[in-house]
Amino acid sequence: MILFNSSKTSMSKISHSHATIIKYFPLCFVAASEFRIVLLGKSEDKKTKLGNFIIRDRGFDVQKSNQRCVPICGEWRGKHVTVVKTPDLFSFPEQKVREEVRRCISLIFPGPNVLLLLVKPSEFKEKDKEKLKFILSLFGEDAFKHSMVIITHEEKTGSSVNWLLEKCGQRQFSLNNKDHGLLTEKIENIVQENKDTFLTCTEETRRPKSVLNLVLCGRRGAEKTSAVNAILGQRKFGGPEDSSECVKTQGEVCGRRVSLLELPALYGKPQEAVMEESFRCISLCDPEGIHAFILVLPVGALTDEDKGELETIQNTFSSKVTDFTLILFSVELDPTAPPVVDFIRQNRDIQELCQSCGGRSVVVSMKDKQQIPELLDQVDKMRLSDQKPHSYTTGMFAHGQMEKILQLEAEIKKLKNPHVVSCKYFIVFIFCSS
Structure with missing residues (x-):
């Protein structure tokens, strides 16, 4: 993933990006x-x-x-x-x-x-x-x-x-x-x-938690709020459709406790605002981590804004985020109707998106909500897979940000500006709590 093109990016923009990442991550x-x-x-x-x-x-x-x-x-x-x-x-x-x-x-x-x-x-x-x-x-x-x-x-x-x-x-x-x-x-x-070994959580500390942490992301606030209502089986639940902050709601679904976070749209926002909300999202799921990112989309062609949102999410949370992502297509009526099924199967952008997320997707009717158990089953299959960690953790988040820092510092060195100082100073980090 190329975050910056050195031929088109000014030193001031690189330095600002570098400082912003350090501030929040x-x-x-x-x-x-x-x-x-x-x-x-x-x-x-x-x-x-x-x-x-x-x-x-x-x-x-x-x-x-x-x-x-x-x-x-x-x-x-x-x-x-x-x-x-x-x-x-x-x-x-x-x-x-x-x-x-x-x-x-x-x-x-x-x-x-x-x-x-x-x-x-x-x-x-x-x-x-x-x-x-x-x-x-x-x-x-x-x-x-x-x-x-x-x-x-x-x-x-x-x-x-x-x-x-x-x-x-x-x-x-x-x-x-x-x-x-x-x-x-x-x-x-x-x-x-101790030969450079380190300590980790025992089984007792990392035993599965009863709360399932799901982050709903996407460009459309109304779609995400409708999805929250459908999953929790409640009406008029969630924050304002165009909320600029993460909104966390909890409830019981199919006999289990579920925590839902509505991540606000990130595309087009200043980088500092994007990082601040991403930081808050991770904080609200601490320490268990995020079990699934649910990308909420209507059944329709992806717009430039949709594509920009997807790119922003991936750039912010790193490419690892796709390992924990499934797509929720929202419809008002029958999710098995031929026009719905045919569109998802035949639209090239939608198919490429589904493949990038491991083929994980579910069509959910906002009216009868019969597909919610299927949604949770897909989350469990993804979460309990032996091929990857069970949740998107702060450690994985750290590695993604480290890659950004290294790439940005490489760009800085290429431009050889003597006024830019490397990030060898001390930082205090207080992890926000909900």
Whole structure:
């Protein structure tokens, strides 16, 4: 896919595109990091202090959201490093801990290779020990091999802290120690000792969720709202037909919980607005991801605007989006009527579109809605396929944005403008929550 033609694209446009992608999608840097570090502990202040010490910058702000994971990126001697500051997981109920650990790993794709456990010795009791064991179990059986204890206060260690130090191979560092080189060396040793392996979600954290996340996309707001009503079996449901923001609605369909997002039309909007809404769409499906993109179209010839919308969606979410896309053709009456069937079979643009989406399509009557079970069956077949991931995740999103960054930087280098600076600076990313 060619995003830019260097012969026709000005340096200012490339630089603006580069900056806009970085602003809304800093996940691309997470995907490239050699050191992927997670901070776990109770104290927000101490985690902020340690994170800023590691990055050697005041990137973490103690005033920012303390209920969600926050990543920040930087460099050590030319190598990318990403640090994720977690909220106080010790105070969360178990299900919320599972969700946040899964989200943490998705933000630091493909998974962390170092866990730093912040402990105040006088306050680390038996109940904290048990909760930490549960938290680390969600990172897999090798979590302790990737862990180091960070002592936040110079106090006498009790039995629980001594147990933790033993489980971590006596790896420890004092937060009062200002030797950045020593901390860096200890972190690098952990990565080397584990032969560059990383931690991922255990089966318990990635077990199938009961909510099915579906994103309805396309040029026509009225068609998408009608599709929402048809799927949920309700009337006058959904946002304004020409809403400029994602609209999320939920309901029960065929005995299962379904979450529907109406993605506004993106074609023709400024790039920054396109990225902002795409970012919001991903956020609203976090951490499970998007199980299917449903492209809503009437039975008719594709217009230039339709084609532009499809291209914009693919450019924004990357070519991987077609692996998770099925087409919903909306009709008012009989979906099996010969004119409907013949048009879909004979129109070249429609056939090429269907083939690009793996042949996945369904014609749905907005009146009787009898095809909704078929629609969900197709989503399940796509979602449960062994040929690809079960959902479109933030990690996949990150790879798509990384490809854009690399392509844009290649264009910048070709133009050889000395005033354009490469993207080697620090970025704070707070993933929006619905």
